[in-house]
Amino acid sequence: MAYNGIPIILGLAIILIGYLRIIYKIKRLPITIREQIDLNMYSLLIYPAVLVITFLPSIIDHIVGIFHPERPVWVTALRMSITHSIGFINAVMYIRLRNLNQKKKKNSFAETPSGFDMDSSSVSSLSFL
Amino acid sequence: MIPNSNVEGAYLLWILDLIATILSFLGSLLMLYFCYKVPSPRAASLKFILAVSIADLFYSIANILSNFETSDGPLCYVEGVIRESSFILTIFFSTCTAVASHKVSWQRGSFSRSAFFILCAIVAPILCIFMSILA
Numbered sequence: 001m002a003y004n005g006i007p008i009i010l011g012l013a014i015i016l017i018g019y020l021r022i023i024y025k026i027k028r029l030p031i032t033i034r035e036q037i038d039l040n041m042y043s044l045l046i047y048p049a050v051l052v053i054t055f056l057p058s059i060i061d062h063i064v065g066i067f068h069p070e071r072p073v074w075v076t077a078l079r080m081s082i083t084h085s086i087g088f089i090n091a092v093m094y095i096r097l098r099n100l101n102q103k104k105k106k107n108s109f110a111e112t113p114s115g116f117d118m119d120s121s122s123v124s125s126l127s128f129l
Numbered sequence: 130m131i132p133n134s135n136v137e138g139a140y141l142l143w144i145l146d147l148i149a150t151i152l153s154f155l156g157s158l159l160m161l162y163f164c165y166k167v168p169s170p171r172a173a174s175l176k177f178i179l180a181v182s183i184a185d186l187f188y189s190i191a192n193i194l195s196n197f198e199t200s201d202g203p204l205c206y207v208e209g210v211i212r213e214s215s216f217i218l219t220i221f222f223s224t225c226t227a228v229a230s231h232k233v234s235w236q237r238g239s240f241s242r243s244a245f246f247i248l249c250a251i252v253a254p255i256l257c258i259f260m261s262i263l264a
Contacts, residue, residue: 007260011220018227025234051223073138077145084192085149086219087185091156094178098163 005062008055015048050093058083147196154189157182173242177229180222180250187215214257221256225249 061079064071082089160182164175171179191212194204225245232240 007217007220011224014224015227018231021231022234048227051220055220073142077138077142080142080146081149084146084189085153085156087153087160087182087189088149088156090181090185091160094160094163 005059008059012048012051012055015051019048046093046097050089054083054086054089143196146192150189150192150196153185154193157186157189161186173229173246174226176246177222177226177249180253181219181226184215184218184222187211188219191215210261213261217257217260218253221253222249 057075057079061071061075064075160178164171164179164182167175188211191208194208194211197204229242229245232245233242
């Protein structure tokens with residue numbers, strides 16, 4: 001726990017705080033801009049959610065292992081099936097978000113008025129995501 | 130982890146581990162392929178995704194190796210080093226992606242994504258060595 005658990009918990013905390021602050025920033029944007037780019041700010045929470053889903057069984061397994069060394073098989077099975085498939089979960093999320101972004105890009109190019117300069121708004125910074 | 134008949138459900142765990150690991154390995158390869166397909170120059174966000182997928186790939190390799198190790202042989206040490214390093218790198222680069230996204234949205238203009246990626250790439254091996262020594 002002392003070695004394996006702390007980096008995960010610390011990483012998850014930083015990621016969660018970071019994304020919550022990004023959502024706060026997006027909420028402060030004018031509603032017209034948010035509507036024009038059709039941005040669902042809560043979809044950003046998918047990133048930390050994936051990490052929580054992936055590493056939570058590992059954290060639970062560590063904690064249960066400290067108090068009950070003879071832990072039930074299903075706890076270990078859960079950790080092995082979810083934490084060890086991190087590459088697969090990341091790939092699924094990446095491909096899903098990639099397809100979603102491509103669809104959004106097509107829609108925004110079709111609907112954005114010619115006078116609207118994407119680069120002049122802080123929304124363009126979200127393309128980083 | 131070769132199935133041990135003395136442990137309850139050992140065979141089930143071994144099968145689960147093998148399936149999850151193979152899926153993870155294929156998923157990481159797929160992500161690498163998608164990143165490779167994007168024409169240069171690649172964005173900093175893509176470089177972060179690339180770093181995470183490489184870490185995931187090595188984590189899967191360590192898990193595959195653990196399915197065939199029997200005792201404290203050289204394979205065990207190799208697997209241990211790869212596992213700890215890739216595990217730390219996955220969390221590190223995921224956290225860096227979140228930090229970079231946060232900085233981009235809050236300090237727009239005064240923040241260079243490429244410079245931040247280079248800094249992360251320098252810090253990553255130092256962190257790996259430090260954590261491996263701690264382990």
